[in-house]
Amino acid sequence: MTTDRETTEWETTEWETSQRETTEWGVAEGGGASPDAFPAGAPVAAPDGFHRLHPLTPFLRGWVIVAAFAATVGRNLAEDITARTIGLTLIFLIPAAGTYGYCAWRFTRYRLDRDGLRLDTGLLVRRTRYVRLDRLQSVDIVQPLLPRMIGLAILRLDLAGRERRERSDADGGDSGSDLRYLSVGHAHRLRAELLATAAGLAPDVGEAPFHPLAEVPPKRLIAAIALSPAPWAALFGAAAIATPSLLTGTRAGILGAIPLLGWLWHTTFRIFAAGYPFAVSESPDGLRIDSGLLERAHATVPPGRVQAISIGEPLLWRPCGWVTIRMNVAGGGPSVLLPVARRDEALELIGKLLPGVDVAAVELVRPPRRAALLAPIHWRVLSCGADDVVFIARHGLLRRYTDLIPHGKVQSIRLVANPLARALRLADVHLDTTGGPVRVRAGLRDGAEALRIVTAQAERSRLGRRAAVPDRWMT
Amino acid sequence: MPDALLPDSEQWRVLPPELRRLRRTLLVLGAVPAVALTLLISLSVGGWPWVLLTAVPLLAAALAWRSIGAGWRAWRYAEREDDLLISRGILVRRVVVVPYGRMQLVDVTAGPLARRFGIAKVQLHTAAAASDAVIPGLPPPEAARLRDALTERGEARSAGL
Numbered sequence: 001m002t003t004d005r006e007t008t009e010w011e012t013t014e015w016e017t018s019q020r021e022t023t024e025w026g027v028a029e030g031g032g033a034s035p036d037a038f039p040a041g042a043p044v045a046a047p048d049g050f051h052r053l054h055p056l057t058p059f060l061r062g063w064v065i066v067a068a069f070a071a072t073v074g075r076n077l078a079e080d081i082t083a084r085t086i087g088l089t090l091i092f093l094i095p096a097a098g099t100y101g102y103c104a105w106r107f108t109r110y111r112l113d114r115d116g117l118r119l120d121t122g123l124l125v126r127r128t129r130y131v132r133l134d135r136l137q138s139v140d141i142v143q144p145l146l147p148r149m150i151g152l153a154i155l156r157l158d159l160a161g162r163e164r165r166e167r168s169d170a171d172g173g174d175s176g177s178d179l180r181y182l183s184v185g186h187a188h189r190l191r192a193e194l195l196a197t198a199a200g201l202a203p204d205v206g207e208a209p210f211h212p213l214a215e216v217p218p219k220r221l222i223a224a225i226a227l228s229p230a231p232w233a234a235l236f237g238a239a240a241i242a243t244p245s246l247l248t249g250t251r252a253g254i255l256g257a258i259p260l261l262g263w264l265w266h267t268t269f270r271i272f273a274a275g276y277p278f279a280v281s282e283s284p285d286g287l288r289i290d291s292g293l294l295e296r297a298h299a300t301v302p303p304g305r306v307q308a309i310s311i312g313e314p315l316l317w318r319p320c321g322w323v324t325i326r327m328n329v330a331g332g333g334p335s336v337l338l339p340v341a342r343r344d345e346a347l348e349l350i351g352k353l354l355p356g357v358d359v360a361a362v363e364l365v366r367p368p369r370r371a372a373l374l375a376p377i378h379w380r381v382l383s384c385g386a387d388d389v390v391f392i393a394r395h396g397l398l399r400r401y402t403d404l405i406p407h408g409k410v411q412s413i414r415l416v417a418n419p420l421a422r423a424l425r426l427a428d429v430h431l432d433t434t435g436g437p438v439r440v441r442a443g444l445r446d447g448a449e450a451l452r453i454v455t456a457q458a459e460r461s462r463l464g465r466r467a468a469v470p471d472r473w474m475t
Numbered sequence: 476m477p478d479a480l481l482p483d484s485e486q487w488r489v490l491p492p493e494l495r496r497l498r499r500t501l502l503v504l505g506a507v508p509a510v511a512l513t514l515l516i517s518l519s520v521g522g523w524p525w526v527l528l529t530a531v532p533l534l535a536a537a538l539a540w541r542s543i544g545a546g547w548r549a550w551r552y553a554e555r556e557d558d559l560l561i562s563r564g565i566l567v568r569r570v571v572v573v574p575y576g577r578m579q580l581v582d583v584t585a586g587p588l589a590r591r592f593g594i595a596k597v598q599l600h601t602a603a604a605a606s607d608a609v610i611p612g613l614p615p616p617e618a619a620r621l622r623d624a625l626t627e628r629g630e631a632r633s634a635g636l
Contacts (some may be wrong), residue, residue, distance in 0.1 A: 137636065160602050160636050304635065330602055330636050354570065354619035409575050412606030415570040422568060434636070439605075451570070458572050462557050465576050465634040 008070035050109040054152055057108075057181045062101030066093055110179060112193060112203070115293075117157065119177065129421050131157050131177050133424035134471035137305050138333030140155025141187050143296040153296075155190055156334040158331035160434065195285045195300060200472035205206040210283030214349050218276045221324070225268055227316040230330035234264035282352060284474065289334050306353055306407040306467030308405040309337065311346055315356055315398045326351070335437050354389055354406055362387045364394060370424050371444040384429075384442035384453070389464075391431055393442045393456060401438045403433050407457070407464030417447065429453050482523055485553035497592040499540060506536035519610065519618030528542040533588060545568065559599065559630065561608055575610045576632035577601045581622050597621055603636055 027411040069089075085098040103123045110119045117131040133380060182190065192207040225231060238260035245253025275292040281288045286302040307328040317323070323346045325337040329425060338346065347359050364383035371379040378397040387394050390404045410431045417427035427450035433439040509532040517525035550563040558574040578599055581634065585595040595618035599608040613621065 002528075117576060135636070307636075334584060386525055406539040411603035412574070412608065413603040414571040414606065415568075420565050427568070430605065432605040434602045434603070435604060454572060458574070465574070465632075468634050471635040 019064065026232075029374065034425075048111070049113075050111045052109055053105055053179060054181050054183050055105070055185070056150060056152060058098065058101030060101075060104045060147060060181060062097035063101055063103055065097040069093055079394075094200040104376060110192070112197065114197065117177075117194065119179070129161060129177065129428060133194065135159055136198050136302065137331040138299055138301045138329050138402070139191050139194055139254040140300070141184075141191060141296075141298040143184070143292075145294050148180055148294075148296060151184050153179040153184045154178050154186040155182055155187045157194075158333040160330035181248060191298075191300065198302065198472060200475035208283040208285040208289055211279040212279055212281045214280045214338055214345055216275055216341070218272075221272060221275050221340055223320070224317060224322055224324075225271055227320070227457070228267070228314065229316070231264055233281075233357070234260050234267055238264060245444040264396075271339070278339060280338060280349065287353065289337070291336075297334070301329055301333055303473045305329055305333070306406075307354070307409045308352060308403065308433040308438040308440055309434065310404070310455075311359070312396075312400040313343075313400045314403075325436045328433050328438045330433070330434040332438075344371060350404070354404070357387070357389050357404070359392065359402065359404065362390070362392050364392060367426070367444040368446045371426055372418060374426070374444060379444065382443045384445070386457070386460065391440065391442075391460070393431075394442050394444055395441065403438055405433055405440045407460040408466075408468050409433060409464070410457065413454050413457050413461070415450050417450075422447075429457075431457065478608075479513050483484065483556065487551040487553050487562070489551050490547055490610070491594070491614050491617075492547075492610055493592045493594050493614070495543060497589065497594055498547070500592075501588075502536060502539050502543065506532060506539075509601045510536070527534070548609065551575075554621075554624065556636060559608065561610065563567065569607050573599050573601060573629040575625060578625060578629040578632045581629075583618050583622050590615075599625065 006310055051369060076249075104121075107123050107126075108121045110117060110442060112118075116133050119131065121127050121129070137160055138158040140154075140158065142154045142156055143152070146155075153451070155178070157179075178188075180188070188207070193203045196205045196210065197203045202428065238257040241256050241260065242257040245251065245256075268340060271294070273290065276289040276293055279289070281290075283300075285300055286305065287300070289297075289299045289301070292295050307329045309325060312324045313322075314324075317340075318361045321343045322340050323343050324340055325346050326335055327337045338349065341349070349473055350359060362385045364385040367379055368381045371382070376384065378395070381394060381397055383394045386407075390406050391410070392402060392404050393400045394400065411434065412432045413458045414430040414432065416429050416430060421427055421444065425447040427447050429442040429445060429450050431442075433440060442450075445453060510529060513529045513585050514526070515531050517528045518606040529533050545564075545565045548559075548604075549568075550561070553560040557576070558572050561571045561573075563569050563571075579602055582596050582600065584598070586625050589595065589612070593614055594612040595615045597610040597613055599606075601608075610618075610621075
């Protein structure tokens, strides 16, 4: 393979440069990040200031071709698979994958300057992307399992509007503003540099100090999973399907239970691995969320980038006083703020994020009595209210959601009245926000009141926008 | 038509009659072959009672004709100091408020048929996919004026996301 020689060459140069780089940077490693066991793969910059991705990238990306081939072509050839065909295929496939990976790596380069990050990609179709730092919505370091094992990470820049076009691939596979892959140490340094530049400071001030706000204790997370209906449904479903065939000794039923077992895995271990360890901390660069047992993710959401927050209270969690907090960050940033937290912890955290907000102190008003005709039971749950900073709406009977949106973050206000609601002189008010799990809606208000909410909210949002944090938050 | 859900203190602007004409023309273009086809089939199937089936597309067309008129009348917009107000819908009533400072882009589109009728569509986009602020038809000069006014005010009042 041609790439072998290239890579070794690269690594030798890299060993030399890594010494220089570390002394030059002199930046302390980021809090939770283990210092790189790997040679600190900060590739030396070309004279024009461009950097390359980590030289191991081709191996991880070329692997995609092998996997895709195995999945599509391999299935068709499944009948006459012999050791010889496999060998022959691999002989052709591995160099092809290697060449692809090498070229993709060779033609990808990036450069950070005062206002943004320039990213050149593409072998046949060249693409240059310029990411404006004042539009940055969040910076994430993501480490899927395999890259994590060899000390690599993806640096992801979330920008508003990205979710519309590029999130179409399921795992964000070819998302245009990802730097994949960098060594962990380099990813952390580059993130610090990016955030400092975006904040309006010199790029070499290093990582901002941070202090922890909240954590998820593993016991509570396990209990919370046990108190959700989905795992039990999966478990009992699997048992119900498998038991008869186990008793009669046929095999079909056991196979039928496999999807449900997959679901069980998804609703238990996957959720646990995503939610433990989970730490939220606060820094001058905004909110930091470090999470994940197998796949690590370190997200940084700069100040003023949280668009809306939702406090969810599932029925079974309520005796324990536990809630889950989700949020909207434009551009597909992190969406879980805390998987499970005590209610007072949650309110305190929200008070930190949106200074001056006390969710419990905001008076929520129910819809008029006649709303019960359209929502016989849950009209009592529906309620809304506002203070100087946020608008709050509550809905949901089994899972009660309290949705908050800061006035300045409202994208548009809609009043919607369907024929049934109109017959009862009722209307819904939607406060639209960017994409994400949270949707803010005040349901079934009196018609005149709904109109008053719309007008008052337009005014509150106008004032709220004035008080917004500047895009470059340290300036 | 008194409507409790329409803020009345605003300077509402209505849509040009050309939009109604365009929509009704399209309706006629669709309805005539539908009625003719039903008539033809019912006659060939056989005689008197079947001909009554023709009433179905006729009635549907008449209903659509009326609702085009009502929908056109209900659709109105107002440019306020800091936001654009759009009020629309007959069955489902909607009032949309889009602050100028929140606009990401303004689209003005006009298809070949719309151009013949002297109509252009103005659409406002914000960072929220849900905000559907559309003015379906305006005379092109007015559409261009609105676009420029909106972008100008958007720039003056622009706020970070």
